[in-house]
Amino acid sequence: MEMTQVNQSIDPKRLRLAFQQGALQLIQHKQRLNQINVFPVSDGDTGSNLASLMQAILEETTGESQTVLEVFEKVADASLIGARGNSGIIFAQYFNGIYNHLLKLEETNSVKSFLESVKVAITEAYQAIERPVEGTIITVIRSWAEALSNGEPNLENLLSNALSTAKIALENTPNQLKVLKKNHVVDAGAQGFYLFIEGFTHAFLAKSGLQLVEAKQQKITLDYNEENHAQVTEPLQRYCTEILLDQVQLTKHDLQEHLKGFGDSLVVAVNRGKARIHIHTNKPAEVLAYLSTVGQPIQQKADDMLLQYQVNKQRRAPIALVTDSIADLPAEYLLNNQIHVLPMNILIDETSYIDKITIQSDQFLAMAQRTAATSSQPTLKTVDNLFSFLETRYEAILVITVASKLSGTFHTVKEAAKRRSGTRIEVIDSHQNSAAQGLLVMAANEWIQAGRSFDEIAAAALTKRDQMNILVSVNDLNPMIQSGRIPQAVGRLAKMVNLKPIVSLNSLGDGKLSNFAFSQAGNEKKILAEVIKANEEKIIKRYALIHADELAKAQRWGQELQNKLGFGPSFITDVSTVVAMSAGVGSVAVAYELEEEDVN
Template identity: 65%
Template sequence: MESRIIDYKELLFAFQQGAIQLINEKQELNQINVFPVSDGDTGSNLASLMQTILEETKSETSSVVEVFEKIAEASLLGARGNSGIIFAQYFNGIYNNLLLQEEKNSVSSFVKSVKLAIGEAYQAIANPVEGTIITVMRSWAEALNENGQRGSLEELLPNALVKASEALENTTKQLKILQKNQVVDAGAKGFYVFIEGFTQAFINKETVVTKIVDFDDSIKIEISESLHQNTSEPTYRYCTEILLDQVTESKREIQEKLKLLGDSMVVAMSRNKARIHIHSNQPDQVLSYLSTIGQPIQQKADDMLLQYQVNTQKKAPIALVTDSIADLPADYVLNNQIHVLPMNILIGNTSYIDKITIQSNQFFDINKTEDERATSSQPTLKSVENLLSFLETRYESILVITVAESLSGTFHTVQKAAEHMTSTTTKIEVIDSKQNSAAQGLLVMSANEWIQAGLSFDEIVERTKNKRGQLKILVSVDDLNPMIDSGRIPQFAGKIAKKINLKPIVSLNKEGEGKLSDFAFSLKGNERKIIHQLKKLHEKNKIKRYAVIHANSEERAIQWKNKLSEQLGLKPSYVMDISTVVAMSAGQGSVAVAVEMDKEEL
C-alpha cells in the first residue's frame, strides 16, 4: 500500500492544476450561469479566485499545513461572487480543521478535515439551497470518508470524483430554474472542474492541463451573454461584496444584522478576516454597518439589474459609458442603460464607491470625524477593462464620455483600457468631456438622445465633440478651502479671494480647468450675478436645458430652481445632489447650475 502521508509538493501541484483547469473552463461556466441570478459571471468570478490562489502559492512552501494556510488566505482575498465566497469558506474550513488534527500531513487528517469543513461552508450561507455548489462539495467530502479514511489519496479520489459527478448531474433536477434551462448549476460545476483537475494531478503526477495560464496575466471579469431566457428580473439591484479585516463580530451576528438588507448572503470568515457577499438595494447601508465591526479593505457592487436589462431588452446597439462624476438622476441612468464607472473615495482608512456605497450627503457627516483630508481616485484599469469586456459581447460599438482630462486621470485610464482591447471588432471611442458634474451629465444626455434616435456611431462621436463647447457650469461656493486644497482652482487667486472674504463664481475654461469668473461680497450677491449671467446667455444663445445641483444644500437649490424657472421661463431638467468626488472639492453648501445652449457661446 502506498504511503498515507501526503507529499506537500504533490498537494500544492494538485491545487494549482485544479485552479488552472477551472480558469480554462470559465467561459462555459459563465454561459450556464442562471442561479441565483442570470448575470453570467460565475466562471469569471471563480477564475479570479483561482488566479489569486495561483499567485499566492508561487513562493516556497514547506508543509501540508503551509499549503492550506496560503490557499485559505488567498481564497479570502480573491473570492468573488456567491460561489467564490463559499469556495473560500470551504478552503478555510479545511485549514481550520486540519490545525486541530494530531497528524497534520496524513491522508486521514485531510479527508476528515474535508468533511468537517462542510459544516463551516453551510454556516457561511444565510439560506443554503440544495442543487448548488454546496451539494457537490458535501457529496465529494462524504465519498472521501466512505472507507473510514483508509487508503491513499490516489485510491480515494477517483471514487469521490465519480460521486461528485453524479451529484453535479442531479442539480438540474433539484432546482426549477436549472430544469427550465436544462443546465447544471454553474457554481457546482466550477467545484467539480476544480476537483477533477486536482484528482488527475494526484493520480498522474504530471501536468494534465494543456493550456497553462500565464501568472502575469490578470483574469478579466468578463460577463458572458446569457443563453437562457427562462430567468427573472433580480429582486435586488447590487451584488455587493466587502472584505473586512479586524472583524469584531461573529458570522451569525453579521448574518443577523444584514438579513433585512438583501438576500443571497454568504459570510466567509477566518482569522479576523471576513468576506461578505449580499444582493442588496442599499449597499451604502451594508458598508455603513460593516465599517463599525471591522476595517473594509476591498469592496465591489455590480449592477445586476442593469446587466439583466441589457441581456433581455437592450435599447440600442451602441453602449454609452460615463464616470460617476457625471451628475445625472439615478432613474435616468438605469432607464437609459447608461453604464457608469464609479470613482473611489478614501476617508480615513475606508474606501468607498461613489454614488453606491456613499452619497455626497453622507460624505460630509463621515468626513467630520476624520483628521485627514478625504481623497479620491479614478477607476482602476482592471475595472475599466472588465466593463469593456462585458460591453463588447453585447454591443456593436462603445462610446465613453469622461470627466475633463485636466481634472482626473480617468480619460487616460479608459483610453489605455480601450487600447488593450485589440482583439475586439467592437468600435470604442473615448471622449474627454472637458466638463464635470451636471455639465458632463448634460453632454451624456445629448449623446444618449442621438443613440436612441438611431444616428450612426461616427456622427454621434462628431456631435458629442462639438456639443462640448455649448455647455457651461457656474458654481456658487461659500468656503473656498476645499477647492484650494484640492487644486481645483488657482491657489494664488483663491487665497486672495479668501483673505478679503470674496464669494467667487467658479466655472471651467475651455480645457476643463477650474477658474474664478466673477466675485461678490456675499452669497446673495454671488447668486444674483449667476442668475444675471444665465439670463444674458439665454437672451444671446438660448438655453436649451439646464440642471441645478448642490452639495448637501437642497433648500438653497430649490430656491435657485424657482428663481431660474421664473427668470428663464424654463424649468430645470433635474435638481440633485452632486457626486461625492465633486462635493469633496466644492465644499458643503455649494450650489451650481449647468446649462446646455442651442449654439456654441462666442
C-alpha cells in the same frame, strides 16, 4: 513521489501546481460561466467573480511552499481576500475550512489528513450560507468531498472517481432547481467548482513532467439573445454587496444573525479575524454602517443587479454607455436608460466608501465636518470586471469620463480598454465634470437610442463636449483650494479679500475662477446672468442644476431660469460625493448644453 496510497505524504509542490492548474482551468471558462448564471439572480457575473478568486490564488501561490499546510494557508488567505459573489465566498469558506481542520492535526502532509479535511470542511461551507440551497455549488462540493471518503485505498482512483461523482452531481442540478431547468443550464457556481477540481485533479495525478498550462485570453464573441434568461425574475434586492472586514471578533453565526434583516442571499466567511460578507440588499449603506461597528472594512463592492437584470432581459441598444459617478445624473435616469456607472471611492478615516452607493453626498457632508476625506478613481480591476460583463452583451462600449485634468479615471479606463479584445471600446475625456459631464452622457444616450453608428457617436461626443459649461457658486473656497481643483494663488487671494468668484472649467477641464463678486448674492446673480447671456448668443438646448445640501436654493435658481429661458431644467439633483468634497456644503451649480449652431 508518486502518490498512490492514503498513508503516503503529499508533495507540496504538486499540490501547489494542482491548485494553480485548477485556477487556470476555471479562468479559461469564465465567460461561459457568466452566460449560464441565472441563480440566485441573473446578474451574469459568476464567471468573473470566480475568476477573481482564482486570480488571487494564482498570485498568492507563485512562490514555493515547504508543507501542505503552508499551501493551504496561502490558498485560504487568498480566497478570503479575493472571493467575489455568492459562489466565490462559499468556495473561500470551504478552502478555509480545510485549512482550519489541518491546523488541528499532528500530521498535515499525509494523504489521510487531506482526505479527512476535505470532508470535515463541508460543514463550514454549509454554515457560511444563511439558507443553503441544493442544486448549487454546495451540492457539488459535498458530492466530491464525500466521494473522496469511500474507503478506496488508492488516491488516484479516489480522485478520478470523485471527479466523476461531481460531474453527475453537476448535471443533476437542473433537477434540483426549477430556474435551472427552465433556462436549460446547470448551476454556474457548481460548474465553476467542477472546472476547478477537473484542472486540479488532472494536474495532481500527473505522473511526471508536470507543467503549468497557461490559460490564454479567449477572444470574446457577442453571444446575446433577448430570450436568454427569460425565466428569471426581477431581483427584489437591488445591490449585490460584498465587504471584507478585518479585526473581527464576532463569530460567523453572530454576523449572520445581525445581517439577515438587511436582505437575502447572505453568505459569511470568517477566519482569523477577517470576514467576507456577501448579501443582496436594497440598503448597502446601512450594511456598511453596521459592519463598520464590528470590524474595519478594507474592501467592498456593490453591483447593481437590477440594472444587470434589465440588460440581460432586454438591452435598450447594441452600444453600452458607461460613465463614472462624478457625472451627476438622476438615479432613475441612469437605470431607465441602462447607463453603467464606475463608482469613485471615498476614504474617510480608515474606511473606504463607494460613491452614491454606500455613501451619499448628504452623509458625506455630515461626516466631513468631523474628519478629513480623500477620493480615488475606480481601480483597474473594477473597470476590467465591468468590461467583462459588458462585452458579452454589447457590440461596442462607449465610456465618457470626468475630465482627465481632474482625475486619473480616463487613463485607468484607457489602460483597461487596451487589455480587451473582441469588442470595440472608445474612451472619451469629457473635459467636464458633475452635471456638465452628465449632460454629455445624456446627449450620447440619445444618439445611441436614435441608432447612430458607433463612429458617429464617438466623433459627436468629442465635438459636443466643447458645447457644455458649468458655473458653480461656493460658500467657501477652501475645499477647492485644498483639493487643487482651482488655481491656488488666485483662490487664496480671492479668499483673503473675501471675493466670490464663479468657478468653472476651461476648455481642457482645468478649474478656473472668473467674474468676481463682493457677496454670495452678487455671485449668484452673475451666474444666472451668464446663463441668460449664453442663451441669447448661442441658444441653450438644456440645462440642469446640482447642489450640495442646498435643494431650496437650486429649486429657486431653476424657477428663475425657467422664467427667463422659457423652459425648465432637465433635472435638479444633489452632487456626487467627490464633487461635494471639493465644492463644499451649500454649493450650487448650473450646467448647460448649447445648440450646435450660432444664432447669429
